[in-house]
Amino acid sequence: MDGDEPGTIRPGGRTARVRTAVLRAAGDALAEQGFDHLDLADVARRADVGKTTVYRRWGSVTGLVADLLTDMAEQSLPRARTGSLLGDLKANARLVRKTLTDPRQGPLFTAVIAAATCDARTAEALHRFYETRIKEWAPCVDEAIDRGELPAGTDAEEVIRAVxxxxxxxxxxxxxxxxAATADRAAEAAEAAARAGVFVR
Known part of the structure; x- marks a missing residue:
């Protein structure tokens, strides 16, 4: 595994427990203090892990944030399957809303997005996170095309972004x-636009 970037190793056992503790501590610190004040030594203290372990495994604050976003993508709930496009899009919107209004996750996302505007590695990790989530939900649009709810050629990923x-x-x-009403309205607007052919490639 010598070729892996810091923070990309996902082993089991004690190492997995260390990763879990460090990522939770990093998320807490990020939500409380923002990216500018995130410090590997502080994260190690919060996680009750040796500083050397944190520095060796993640290498930098951006490496740690990148792994935190990878973990968040992995832990996200799977997409809903309601049997209708509007039902699926509303489930997506409600999940996004729940995440963004969560007392911990909301500030954490705000801090990461702010950091991504001035740090290329954090921006890349954020883009990977959203790409993962969009690919998870895009099949609900493809299924709607197959059911005849949407015109052929509809760009599934653009519909999910619009939600x-x-x-x-x-x-x-x-x-x-x-x-909740805002979340539902976002889903309804995206569904109406998709039905009208706005997202046909």
């Missing part, structure tokens, strides 16, 4: 409430 974009806008830009 979450208004929710992230409220979190990061407008500060407007992120309630």
């Amino acid at each position: 979450s974009a208004p929710l992230y806008y409220r979190l990061l830009a407008s500060g407007d409430p992120l309630d």
Whole structure:
């Protein structure tokens, strides 16, 4: 495994427990203090792990954040299968809303997104995270095409992006409430646009 980047190893046993403890500590610190104040020594102290272990395995704050995002993508709930496109898109929107309004996850995402604007490695990790989540949910659009709910050639990934974009806008830009009605409305708008052929390639 010598060729692996720091933070990309996913072993079992004690090493897995160390990774879990360090990533939880990193998430807590990030949510509380933001990216600028994230410190590997502080994370090691919070996780009750030796500093040398953290420095050797993750190498840098950005390496740690990249692994945290990988872990978050791996731990995300699987997509819903409701049998209708609107039902699936509403489930997606509600999951995004739940994550963004969570007392821990919301500030954590805000901190990571802010860091990604000025740190290339964090931006790359964030892009991988969203790519993973979009690919997880895109099949619900393909299934809707197969059922005849949407026109052939609809770009499934663009439909999923259209669901979450208004929710992230409220979190990061407008500060407007992120309630259940907002989540449902985002899903309804994306579904209506998809039915109208807006996302046909």
